[in-house]
Amino acid sequence: MRQMSPFVTFLKLVELQLWITGAVRSYALELNLTNSEKATCLYAKWQMDFKIRYETANRDYKTVTISDHGTATYKGSICGDDRNGPKIAVQFGSSFSWSVNFTKAATTYSIDSILISYNTSDNTTFPEAKDKGILTVHEPVAVVIPLNNIFRCKSLSALEKDGVVQEYWDVLVQAFVQNGTVSTKEFLCGEDKNSTTVAPIIHTTVPSPTVTPTPKGKPEVGTYSVNNGNGTCLLATMGLQLNITQDKAVSVININPNTTDFTGNCHPQTALLRLNSSNINHLDFVFAVKNENRFYLKEVNVSMNLGNGSVFSFVNNNLSYWDAPLGSSYMCNKEQTVAVSGTFQINTFDLRVQPFNVMEGKYSTDLAQDCSADDDNFFVPIAVGAALAAVLILVLLAYFIGLKRHHAGYEQF
Numbered sequence: 001m002r003q004m005s006p007f008v009t010f011l012k013l014v015e016l017q018l019w020i021t022g023a024v025r026s027y028a029l030e031l032n033l034t035n036s037e038k039a040t041c042l043y044a045k046w047q048m049d050f051k052i053r054y055e056t057a058n059r060d061y062k063t064v065t066i067s068d069h070g071t072a073t074y075k076g077s078i079c080g081d082d083r084n085g086p087k088i089a090v091q092f093g094s095s096f097s098w099s100v101n102f103t104k105a106a107t108t109y110s111i112d113s114i115l116i117s118y119n120t121s122d123n124t125t126f127p128e129a130k131d132k133g134i135l136t137v138h139e140p141v142a143v144v145i146p147l148n149n150i151f152r153c154k155s156l157s158a159l160e161k162d163g164v165v166q167e168y169w170d171v172l173v174q175a176f177v178q179n180g181t182v183s184t185k186e187f188l189c190g191e192d193k194n195s196t197t198v199a200p201i202i203h204t205t206v207p208s209p210t211v212t213p214t215p216k217g218k219p220e221v222g223t224y225s226v227n228n229g230n231g232t233c234l235l236a237t238m239g240l241q242l243n244i245t246q247d248k249a250v251s252v253i254n255i256n257p258n259t260t261d262f263t264g265n266c267h268p269q270t271a272l273l274r275l276n277s278s279n280i281n282h283l284d285f286v287f288a289v290k291n292e293n294r295f296y297l298k299e300v301n302v303s304m305n306l307g308n309g310s311v312f313s314f315v316n317n318n319l320s321y322w323d324a325p326l327g328s329s330y331m332c333n334k335e336q337t338v339a340v341s342g343t344f345q346i347n348t349f350d351l352r353v354q355p356f357n358v359m360e361g362k363y364s365t366d367l368a369q370d371c372s373a374d375d376d377n378f379f380v381p382i383a384v385g386a387a388l389a390a391v392l393i394l395v396l397l398a399y400f401i402g403l404k405r406h407h408a409g410y411e412q413f
Helices: 372-411
Strands: 007-018 025-034 040-055 061-065 087-092 096-104 108-119 134-146 150-153 157-161 164-175 186-188 221-227 232-246 249-254 261-266 270-276 280-290 294-307 310-316 321-325 330-332 336-339 344-354
Touching: 025 087, 040 096, 108 164, 108 261, 134 157, 134 261, 134 270, 157 280, 157 294, 157 310, 221 261, 221 270, 232 261, 232 270, 232 280, 232 294, 294 344, 321 330
Parallel strands: 150 186
Antiparallel strands: 007 025, 025 040, 040 061, 040 164, 087 096, 096 108, 108 134, 150 164, 157 164, 221 232, 232 249, 232 344, 261 270, 270 280, 280 294, 294 310, 294 321, 330 344, 336 344
């Protein structure tokens, strides 16, 4: 199959509104990408907003909001072919670019990943930046959509990673358009399925969240899996309880696996499990390989709607939990805490995960790495100390017994 020479029939960038605080602007982008036969291959219309936090030469931090930095261009947007999937690429001036990739399976297609690139050498956009150069942020998305469906998400989705906050809403997108006609059949995001409200208004300040009452009992244990097209590549069984602290108020949320969707992806060195529900935009567990023979939980990325328009978002990509050999699983039946930050932690119950080398859709028959082995590490020094104390007590007893017999011997004369 010869590679198509795609061209863009239109890419319209419309300024929607100018917020009075901080001069924050938001945009609606609309893209109708066509192939060499002038048939639509990809259609997208969405709104987005970006905030980037960076360190200055004075060792303080500034936040820049990407607004009107010149005419948007679309260099790199493609329909895709047998070797490369479709891609939307947008550039705002010379200092900021954004792109999203799509992949295809037998009956579905996926919004696979988002890549952001920005240049801190641009003194106009990033004044007094300490580190100069081009920085990138790669965000796995893994939203799976049936073929010949258009994906719609009016609700706000927030992603945060490496100091970059991305916010999307009013999203309409269809890749792999069939016969050049955009589908009228919509596939709704989880946030829209139980909502009849219009797209939320993004605030420059986050209001205080509504405190959720502490649920009674342990969360229900759910089973989650990821399929990479060749079969199951990730397995996870666990009960999840989220603990969020804001303004000294604690929200405790038990995840119900019966109302939770899950997606993800698998690669040779990383694997992603993504959970989402009516109030969870995404809860990502990112696993990585270390030393070519072990895996561990490297990153947790969360975005949740807490009520009253408040969105809680946090990411920590420097974790080190659930360490186990490749080809086996990590298991912990007792309650365990993953401390993502000082304000967010996850309690797990009856946990078992295997993000790599899953065979025939089942956990490995090899002995699982049990978290009780971690406890054994604490028992070893305690046992050694107890043994030494016992030896010392025996020595003292022997000494006193010998001393008493010595005195008794003198009394006989």
